[in-house]
Amino acid sequence: MSKRIALFPALLLALLVIVATALTWMNFSQALPRSQWAQAAWSPDINVIEQMIFHYSLLPRLAISLLVGAGLGLVGVLFQQVLRNPLAEPTTLGVATGAQLGITVTTLWAIPGAMASQFAALAGACVVGLIVFGVAWGKRLSPVTLILAGLVVSLYCGAINQLLVIFHHDQLQSMFLWSTGTLTQTDWGGVERLWPQLLGGVMLTLLLLRPLTLMGLDDGVARNLGWPCRSRVWRRCRWR
Numbered sequence: 001m002s003k004r005i006a007l008f009p010a011l012l013l014a015l016l017v018i019v020a021t022a023l024t025w026m027n028f029s030q031a032l033p034r035s036q037w038a039q040a041a042w043s044p045d046i047n048v049i050e051q052m053i054f055h056y057s058l059l060p061r062l063a064i065s066l067l068v069g070a071g072l073g074l075v076g077v078l079f080q081q082v083l084r085n086p087l088a089e090p091t092t093l094g095v096a097t098g099a100q101l102g103i104t105v106t107t108l109w110a111i112p113g114a115m116a117s118q119f120a121a122l123a124g125a126c127v128v129g130l131i132v133f134g135v136a137w138g139k140r141l142s143p144v145t146l147i148l149a150g151l152v153v154s155l156y157c158g159a160i161n162q163l164l165v166i167f168h169h170d171q172l173q174s175m176f177l178w179s180t181g182t183l184t185q186t187d188w189g190g191v192e193r194l195w196p197q198l199l200g201g202v203m204l205t206l207l208l209l210r211p212l213t214l215m216g217l218d219d220g221v222a223r224n225l226g227w228p229c230r231s232r233v234w235r236r237c238r239w240r
Contacts, residue, residue: 027058028054028058031053031054036050036054041054041055041059056186056187056188057184060186061183061184061185063188064191067191067195070198072090076090081212082212084143084215085147087143088146092150092151092154093129093147094129094131094153094157095125095132096125097153098124098125098127098128099122099124100157100158100161101157102121102122102125103120104172104175106120108164128153128157131153133146161175
């Protein structure tokens, strides 16, 4: 029975990959004949608009969707592993809403540059994350308390963000598209900026793989494997 339960996620993932691949294939086939895919991917003819759209819109959109999905999946796994909470992820902890609020403020103040928006999103996510952890700290980071705190703080940040959008509609029109998760691309700039950052996150995760694995174990097993569970800070951060 346990083997069947463990096999189900793998089968579901394989099915989703097959469906996504089939839909992508159909989308590409409608946009451009398959015989021109190779040329459009590597050296598109500037006189053929379909090849230009394929190279500068469809392929970057596919690449950015894979990178963004991989990044969100990695963050979700890290949250769940560190917090021992299967419901922990950027949305339930309010981190995603904090990042959105940071970008809204940056856009409202007209701070130029893609790096400024990234740092603003990181700052907003960190501030909201600290608020959520501070609220749940009194309950020793109880899983239920942590999720409820994250949802409440997320609602407050979302309300503030919507108020800013309502009162500054002309300046924040782009936030409507950003908040809906648009993947529209017009060049490879987003992919070129994102893949090194994702690669750095993956490498850092691999370097921390052993302590992250020990965090998911029982305290007694982790102690026998060398994890310092007796530290005062660690004991305060464990579930009771």
